[in-house]
């Protein structure tokens with residue numbers, strides 16, 4: 001059966017790919033911009049919300065990324081960073097997210113005179129504050145941080161060192177983001193090699209706006225633990241007229257090695273990586289049992305949430321609570337926090353949460369859902 005909105009909201013969700021500077025509340029952007037005299041394309045929060053979605057709906061990653069100028073502009077002081085991070089944790093918790101890895105690029109927040117370390121400390125303060133407020137509101141969440149380096153810039157080694165410096169203080173991994181075409185991940189090999197020597201984790205935005213060579217470099221040259229998007233791995237999968245599928249060597253490697261795909265359906269529609277949710281490779285990749293995870297990417301630019309992404313996928317592919325649990329477990333298995341902590345979240349939070357939802361259906365006289373998690 002189709003899950004109800006109440007069930008989707010209540011279902012424990014796990015999010016691995018969410019940008020801090022892509023998830024601000026429009027009201028907060030308006031308030032912070034007024035404080036610093038930053039001119040916005042719209043001064044009314046509702047209009048600004050629409051502006052972000054319409055402008056990001058450009059069919060090109062480069063133009064999509066231009067919208068970040070207005071969010072980054074209002075995130076240049078410790079107070080603003082702390083506020084935005086706290087609200088991020090609260091908003092995710094209110095949406096039923098129980099564990100999230102949120103990323104941002106510290107190098108984009110130095111315009112007000114903060115150092116890289118001060119940026120990280122302000123954001124961590126905000127996440128702890130947001131976690132505390134969420135717990136008080138009865139929606140506990142754990143937020144971990146990934147530090148991003150911009151792939152067109154040359155600060156990745158510095159950011160990788162920052163990850164190691166703050167690995168005991170909430171930072172669990174590294175990422176590179178920004179325009180993909182023309183900026184291959186191997187430009188940042190020094191950073192990746194350093195992180196591997198430090199036994200640290202990293203993901204790489206790859207296979208979003210550029211195809212297989214980007215994914216291949218991210219995995220086989222750089223050693224990425226996960227793929228940010230990775231959706232273009234479908235270019236290495238052929239489906240014949242009878243529906244038989246054949247995996248090329250790279251696709252087979254990704255599936256065999258259980259490389260997590262941080263799939264972000266709505267974002268992909270906006271940047272032109274997919275035509276529609278119904279045609280999104282998520283359905284095929286899930287059917288072929290890749291390690292798929294569901295993500296928001298940029299909640300502001302896509303006007304989305306984890307609940308909305310799950311709703312869209314459910315409508316397109318018929319997913320129910322069984323699949324939602326599978327996606328959440330997949331994400332936790334792929335998270336960058338220690339194994340015992342991942343296991344505790346799976347066994348103490350995610351599975352009991354889905355069991356409770358199933359029990360409610362049974363109580364309501366509906367048939368029990370198939371909450372029999374597939375092995376990921």
Ligand SMILES: O=c1[nH]cnc2c1ncn2[C@H]1C[C@H](O)[C@@H](CO)O1
Pocket residue numbers: 019020021022061065068072103104105108148177178179205208267297298
């Ligand atoms: O989907 C994306 N692909 C590549 N880069 C992205 C995406 N979403 C956000 N970014 C960039 C813009 C942000 O300023 C930066 C750090 O969060 O990451």
Ligand SMILES: [Zn+2]
Pocket residue numbers: 017019177205228297
């Ligand atoms: Zn992203």
